[in-house]
Amino acid sequence: MSRILILVFVLLSAFAFPLPLASGAERVAIVLHVNGAISPAAAEYVTRGLARANDRGAVLVILRMDTPGGLDTSMRDIIRAILDSSVPVASFVAPSGARAASAGTYILYASHVAAMAPGTNLGAATPIAIGGGLFGDDEQRDKNTPAEPGKPPDDKRPANPGEAKLINDAVAYIRGLAELRDRNADWAERAVREAASLSSAAAAREKVIDFTAATIEDLLKQAHGRTVRVGQADVRLDTAGLAVEDVLPDWRTRLLSVITDPNVALLLMIVGIYGLIFEFLTPGTVVPGTIGGISLLLGLYALAVLPVSYAGIGLILLGVALLVAEAHAPSFGALGLGGGVAIVLGAAILFDTDVPGLQVSWPVLGGVAIASFTFSLLVARLALLSRRHKVATGAEQMIGISGKVDTWAGAAGYVIAHGERWRAVSGEPLGPGEDVMVVGRDGLTLEVKRRAKRS
Structure with missing residues (x-):
């Protein structure tokens, strides 16, 4: 029995933790696919894919990209993983019509090999400030001030010190990557300062990329024999005859990608609230x-994990508080409508980014607005209906109910009402068995009168 348990344990371990390739095993190039915005989900997928390639002893990792850009933090996570990788990484912008804009350009510069398919483009790497100027800093720059020698012309200079700091940091970062990979650092700076872009053929001429390739097989053929710097050592690529293995995002990465979509995140928040x-x-x-x-x-x-505006969060919390107040102290829609407006405004500015693919769409905002106002109208309607209905709970609900005299003496006695025996008083003499109606209540004592008989 123990031998069977040991065998089962070994088999489960083998499936759960794939062993690295032994020497002499099939030589492989692992392909990772990055489509869409560079988000936390994409960063985790690439980081885990590179770790898997390192564990397996892969010869090359091909990062096949088509991205409009993304978050700075996620981009830097991917670049750190590439720089720390013991396996060379080849970024490949493909298929034709794809792009490596903004964050994709930085990743391309950081890779050991940079290639693009015909009909693709890269560039427009100017960073976008999260939130922008709070008090109109864009207007504080004197447009008539001449540019300093060696500085870009006035219409290319940053609008405020915060933007200048952001751009200078991005310039230093991408120039460092360009110098590390011996690529065109001057054009990289233009991509940041002037949002310059290049086609694949122009990028090859400008030495921004290493070459253009129509397919992955073409990439492997052209990469063969190249020497790249991996860590502190120079490595000569031997990519001839490599088996190509696609590693697609698993269910966890796909779920994370869905959850971190700003539209889905906003809907989850609204449904939760x-x-x-x-x-x-x-x-x-x-x-x-x-x-x-x-x-x-x-x-x-x-x-x-997403860049959010605290003002947006504050407005959503205020809207929730107003909706709760409307439900407990109905104001015939005033508090509810105010809460709906606050939630919609908060949702509109919640995700503080202009990155393509990481924006809240107008249809989603419209749905949030309709849901908020519908809830407000529903609460207001229930409040109006409740004023017309008879009280159903509390002490007041006893007023008007019928009862029967149990015992009576003088002006007081006991009656049966709601199936319970109550002490009662009346301004008229009553007798046992008479039908009465409750007209008032003082604590545990009811005030009753004789119910008129129907003719």
């Missing part, structure tokens, strides 16, 4: 609270 509100208003329904709690936690996770 309304689910919890409905659960608190109608305790015991369970389903809204369960779905709301899960959605809210997923949304908060997305907020933790």
Whole structure:
């Protein structure tokens, strides 16, 4: 029995932790696919893919890219992983029509081999300041001040010190990568300062990339024999006859990619907020609270990894507070409408970035607005209807109910009402068995009168 358990354990371990390739095993080039914005999910996918390639002893990692750019933090995570990799990395902008804009340009410069398919482009690497100037810093620059010698012309200079600091940091970063890989550092600076772009053929002429390649097989053929710097050593690439293995994102990476989409993150937040509100208003329904709690936690996770505006978060919290206030102290829609407006405005400025692919779309904002205003109107309608209905809870709900005299003496006695025996008083003499109606209540004593008989 113990031998069987040991065998099962060994088999499970083999499936859970693939062993590195032994010497003499098939030589392989691992292909990672980065399509869309450079996000935390993309950074984790590339980092884990490079770690897997290092563990397996792969000959080359090909990073096949088509990206409009992305977050600075995610881009730097990918570049750090490339620089730390013991396996050479070849970035390949493909297929035709693809691009490596903004963050993709930095990644291309950081790679040991840079290649592009015909009909692709790169560049426009100017960083975008998160949030911008709070008090109109763009207007503080004197347009009539002449440019200093060696500085760009006035219309190319940063609008404010914060932007200048951001651009200078980006310039130093990409020039360092260019010098590390012996690529065109001057054009790299232009891509940052002037948002310059190049086609694949022009990039090869300007020595921004190493070569153009139509396919991965063509890339491997042209990369063969090249010497690249990996860590502190020069490595001569031997890419002839490599087996190509695609490593696609797993379910965890795909889930993270969906959750960290700003539109999905916003919807998760809204569903979570309304689910919890409905659960608190109608305790015991369970389903809204369960779905709301899960959605809210997923949304908060997305907020933790995406650039957000604190003003947007504050407006959403204010809107939630106003909606809760409307539900508990109905103002016939005034608080609810104010809460809906606050939530919509907060959602509009919540994700503080202009990166393509990481923006909240107008249809989603429209859906949030409709949901908020619908909730406000629903609460207002329930408030109006409640004023027309008879009181159903509390002490006041006893007023107007019927009862029957149990025992009576003089002006006081006991009556049966709501299936309970109550002490009662009346301004008229009553007798046992008579039908009465409650007209008032003082603590545990009811005030009753004889119910008129129907003719």
